[in-house]
Amino acid sequence: MCCWRHVRNVYLRCGHAFNLPDELIVCDSSRCRFSPNHPASCLPPTCKQTCSQYRQYPQQYSPNINRFCPGCEQAGHR
Numbered sequence: 001m002c003c004w005r006h007v008r009n010v011y012l013r014c015g016h017a018f019n020l021p022d023e024l025i026v027c028d029s030s031r032c033r034f035s036p037n038h039p040a041s042c043l044p045p046t047c048k049q050t051c052s053q054y055r056q057y058p059q060q061y062s063p064n065i066n067r068f069c070p071g072c073e074q075a076g077h078r
Helices: 046-050 070-074
Strands: 003-011 017-019 023-025 059-061
């Protein structure tokens, strides 16, 4: 099923954290109405009974990166 992905990079050396732009993850299921593989011929009311009508809960990632953030690196912190 299609979903959104939220990524928040945490930089351990300076403690700053930055959210990346949300990314739409598109599945290849023909039973997901948001998928590019969902057939145009699948219409209500059958579609509502056989296909996913909602995106999954967003994937959330928060990688801990052992370095300074880009702003601190640009300011000369090492």
